[in-house]
Amino acid sequence: MAEPLKNLFSADVIRAMGAVLARIDGFDRAAFEAQALSGLDDLEMMERSAQIAAALRAAMPLALPGALAPLTGLLHPDLQEGIDGGPPDAAGLRGWSLVPVGNYVAEDGLEHPEACLGFLAEMTKRFSAEFAVRPFFRDHPELTLETAAGWARDPNHHVRRLASEGSRPRLPWGIRLQDFVRDPAPVLPILAALKDDPSEYVRRSVANNLNDIAKDHPSVVTGIAARWMRDASGPRRRLVKHACRSLIKAGDPDTLAVFGYAAPGDLAADLNVSPAAITLGESLEVSLALTHKGAGPLPVLVDLVLGFRKANGQTAPKVFKWTETELPPGEPTQLTKSLPLKPVTTRRHYPGEQTVSVQVNGVIVAAREFELRVPDQDG
Structure with a gap:
């Protein structure tokens, strides 16, 4: 310690x-x-x-x-x-x-x-x-x-x-x-x-x-x-x-x-999140396929945005850096990430539906929902 x-x-x-x-x-x-x-x-x-x-x-x-x-x-x-x-x-x-x-x-x-x-x-x-x-x-x-x-x-x-x-x-x-x-x-x-x-x-x-x-x-x-x-x-x-x-x-x-990151324009994003329900302390597995349909390569800054449920039922976004890369035209780029959801002292987690979104060059291009189970945090 x-x-x-x-x-x-x-x-x-x-x-x-x-x-x-x-x-x-x-x-x-x-x-x-x-x-x-x-x-x-x-x-x-x-x-x-x-x-x-x-x-x-x-x-x-x-x-x-x-x-x-x-x-x-x-x-x-x-x-x-x-x-x-x-x-x-x-x-x-x-x-x-x-x-x-x-x-x-x-x-x-x-x-x-x-x-x-x-x-x-x-x-x-x-x-x-x-x-x-x-x-x-x-x-x-x-x-x-x-x-x-x-x-x-x-x-x-x-x-x-x-x-x-x-x-x-x-x-x-x-x-x-x-x-x-x-x-x-x-x-x-x-x-x-x-x-x-x-x-x-x-x-x-x-x-x-x-x-x-x-x-x-x-x-x-x-x-x-x-x-x-x-x-x-x-x-x-x-x-x-x-x-x-x-x-x-x-x-x-x-x-x-x-920094050369333009709005993504004609971009296809296929996002998958598993499992559909997890318990706080486990990891969320994220897979993403990005396909740039424009001409020429596209420099991208890719982030994950987790929408954590608050006490009032609304969500508060938390950005997690993912990667910087360049997308070739017409070819899908595959990305995967394991995101541990651990208890932290700076945030109280609330059970229920949460969201995970992909942000590319500042623009949300895909989103999915998952269920978060939260054990007693006061025990």
């Missing part, structure tokens, strides 16, 4: 932090460890981080921004591992131990944005400051955007990534940047500057930012995709496709057209 994420902030990590922080003249290590360790077993991951940040604040002999210089001096010298760095050691703070440090800076340093942003640029080289920087985007957008534009030119790829990851409108686990949700335009120059970054780590962050934007402004991202795909290198093509993944999955026709 995988180690619980909350153990990233274990008692050993807290004590290792205390040993490093004790090098600050006047830092109360005993008080820090006592407060940070109090009731630790009962706390979840982010609760632990918040408690460690509170303990750090209480034990610090200096307020911000005065505490930034000694904290900077305690950062680990290894700048290569970044977010994959291990726990703090005798060389300094790194890895997940820096999350509560970032929390402390973000909570107490908003009145000193320039100094704090400088510290976060150093901190991100040893982990990531993507969560800590977000209150500065929220409360000091012009200064932070200007700073992030400079980060996009930094020689360190962790700092360049901070420019795009920290400005994501809907970063998971991070506060939502509502101004950028409403209008992403201020962020777009930063993403454009990083679209051909030599680091895949950075390019993937750019893609994730655009995917966030696509949830509220799909046409903006489709337009960017069309422009960036002109004479695009392989890495940029992969970035753009990853950026458009939600739009592609949703079958957005304009986005699909950017």
